[in-house]
Amino acid sequence: MDIPALLTSAGMNIGISVGMFSLYSILRKQPLNVRVYFGQRVAQGRTRSDDICIQKFVPSASWILKAWQATEEDIFASGGIDAVVFLRIVVFSIRIFAIATILCTFLVLPLNYFGQGMQQAEDTTPMDLLTIGNVGEGSRWLWAHCFTLYVISACACTLLYFEYKNIAKMRMEQVNRFPARPSNFTVLVRGIPWSSVESYSESVGKFFSNYYASSYISHQIVYRFGAVQQLMEDAEKMYKVMTTVPGTDKQCCEPNSEKCGLCGGKSKSFKMVGRESGNELTSRNMDDELREKESEAALVFFRSRYDALVVAHTIQSADPMLWVTELAPEPRDVYWQNLCVPYNLLWIRKISVFIASIVFSILFLLPTTFVQGLTKIQHLQYAFPFLKRVSDKNYINLITGYLPSLVLTVFLTIVPPLMMLFSTLEGAVSRSVRKRSACVKVLIFMFWNVYFSNILSGSWIERMGKLTVTSPKDLATLLAELIPKQASFFMTYVMTSGWTGLSCELLQPVPLIGNWLFKCVLMKEEDFVRPVTFSFHTEVTRVLLFGLLGFTFCILAPLILPFLLIYFCFAFLVYRNQIMNVYYVKYQTDGSYWPLAHNATIFSLILTQVVAGILFGMKKSSSASTSTxxxxxxxxxxNVFCKNRFLPLFKNRAIQVAIEMDRDDEKTGKLQEIVEKLPEGYNQFELCEDPTTQPKQEEEPKSKKDSNESLKDLEIEKPGSPSGEEQPSPLKLEPEPEPKIVSIN
Structure with missing residues (x-):
């Protein structure tokens, strides 16, 4: 890709982004779009619409100022700890790539440009002169690249350490801040053995009352649940009700009357079943029906947090596939459909999902190769002569510059929903685990199909024109040789997926158009916009993918760094605005996305160092290559140190903390009160019937310690602020008395 194609892509993306930002600043002021752009504030009863005035139709940047002035406590109050952790990932990216941009722009980039190592190459483009490929073999300037790599790696590891430490501390404080969570006292039991003598519920009660008599309180069996199954059961109930009407024999219609069309009688004599007869029939068959719906999973409640931790982390039977225990998710976090899946079938589901993911990744090589073919039309002219007509046109810069990144971005829109489906089929028992699993799958897919596949497919297209074949020993150096040549394509991808993607995130086109059609065309009074949660599995992966691009290209092709830095700065403002105004919190992972970000950053650093070492060796600088x-x-x-020091805090809960919390609650008399309310929290039928109902607010501890710390105790006096775990839903919200009114202008 040459410079005119890059400038064409930059002009297209800048124009689209500026236009969408300006349009957003106007649309957010219109009363019709309040629920689109202020869904969370509407849920909290904190918005108002001013009278129509000229200012509502003039673009403004007031939302940028409000997003910049928001504190971390405000972010926590609106989005919880996961939102804080996500923005910490963005801030980390801003810091490290600001350092990399300064070093590489003023030190590495001039050395690359004046290297004069590609003067005699035939297919050299002006963009190639700005990469490390232009540095001559055996040049002393390669030590500047090596020094820059050391500085960037040291700064990245230092920032990672302090962020890991702070987020681990924040996670511990989050657990201590809400000690009355039902999940602290509840254990999920799966793989309950089947018995022909007793039901699953009786087996659970007998087992835990026998082995945990002093700590076991009660249990709640999990019933099979599903949309198709519910329809079948409702149809069966209706059939039974219609065929067993009290006071009738075999005929439900009186003789000598008009026929109803069902049994030969008259329509006037058809007898409807009343509410009383239905309730009587339901109560008579309730026990039998519930017993038939029992699954081999149950929620078991214990008297203390310590007892629940001991049961959750020990093997209950000699057969590890029976009586499998783990700490239960929060009530609003439970994914009830997957609890009904037999535990011994989960491994089959996981293998099937793994195979399906590999097949999908292989099939996605087709659009990836097509995208690279658009960027390298000149190289395809040898195999496809008719492409010469296209390459001679005036719009070739649009085809090779803007169109490839746009096509790839469109194809990638199907990846997050599909990976979410795969995570659901795997059998995740909580919504947060399902979303985090989808985040891992999307991240791996992006790293392979967006990064490695584009580099390898681009290499294949270039070499196909020259009809050259690489030997196996050249495969190790192939990646290092071709990464700098793909820098221009990834620049356009950052602008299209990053800059334009942020403007789409801000504008919310799908809810906006749907709300307009619903209200203005269909003339509906109810709201079209439903409550939405933040798409961590999409946004976290995009930030980490851009981090991979920034690290691997920092010394190889530094020109990409300013584009990335602009994206991260705008992402910081856009995501803060969306978290405070649009998205509501239903469940939390307590910051578990940070270990994923840490591992992705370490992978990016090591890959950068390996590629740089190979390139130094190819440039015949053995000392610089050895120094890597x-x-x-x-x-x-x-990385090993951080895993041993901090990662256990994200996987397990400390017994010491649990015992101290139990003792404190026992002294104050709160423990018994908490235990008595445990069965009320996990009401499967209520939660499955309407999963968006307003959750109960958790009670914060009255005693506050170290109030001067930033996030030690987040005492935020804001109406409707989430309790660190859940956010009230807009669907069934009762307004609080005298809420604080905030104008949406």
Missing amino acids: IPLIICTALF
């Missing part, structure tokens, strides 16, 4: 080996080892050791 200690850097790789130190980065790997740093």
